[in-house]
């Protein structure tokens with residue numbers, strides 16, 4: 001089975017596991033842990049996300065961040081995401097794939113630290129998203145420009161033994177769950 005097929009299979013199972021975890025997990029605890037981790041990045045531009053489906057919602061940690069915040073915007077398919085400035089409570093407009101995004105009038109920002117959503121992760125820091133390759137392309141482009149920190153935010157139940165890896169996959173620098181801070185092991 002190819003990594004891509006295996007990923008598609010894992011995606012379906014991971015979505016079910018995440019939905020179950022979403023019902024029982026404590027997002028306040030998770031956000032406190034995320035906020036603590038973001039303490040090292042005060043004053044830096046933070047990219048968060050607007051939680052969809054059963055994603056762990058980072059809204060509290062975004063609101064507590066001391067520094068500019070932005071949200072991802074799908075500029076086009078098979079391209080890196082762009083980011084537009086946003087503060088909790090500000091208006092959003094409908095975007096691609098059922099997302100919501102800041103309006104075009106919001107300035108484009110280049111994040112220095114990102115909270116990254118996902119379906120599954122492993123202890124090496126590899127992650128599985130919805131399959132668009134958006135965060136992989138985005139992190140590749142940002143890392144080519146300079147220092148950037150990618151923090152995965154997830155429920156513990158989203159940990160997989162080994163997420164299948166393709167050459168284009170960009171690993172996470174840190175993963176925050178309601179109970180743990182995971183510093184990915186070198187591969």
Ligand SMILES: Nc1nc2c(c(=O)[nH]1)N(C=O)[C@@H](CNc1ccc(C(=O)N[C@@H](CCC(=O)O)C(=O)O)cc1)CN2
Pocket residue numbers: 049050051052055072073074081096097098099117118129130131132133134135
């Ligand atoms: N909250 C959140 N915002 C985000 C992302 C995300 O993963 N989570 N993105 C991360 O990239 C970008 C949006 N990309 C997305 C890509 C695909 C799907 C999606 O629903 N895919 C379908 C399959 C669609 C198809 O095959 O045509 C699915 O998963 O069922 C959603 C968002 C930017 N904003």
Ligand SMILES: Nc1ncnc2c1ncn2[C@@H]1O[C@H](COP(=O)(O)OP(=O)(O)OP(=O)(O)O)[C@@H](O)[C@H]1O
Pocket residue numbers: 004007127128129130131132133134135136137140166168169
């Ligand atoms: N930097 C890149 N350049 C070219 N193709 C890429 C790049 N990054 C990812 N891809 C391609 O995009 C496709 C989807 O990637 P993948 O399955 O890793 O997405 P994902 O991590 O689940 O999604 P996302 O990053 O949007 O949350 C793969 O076929 C991969 O080959």
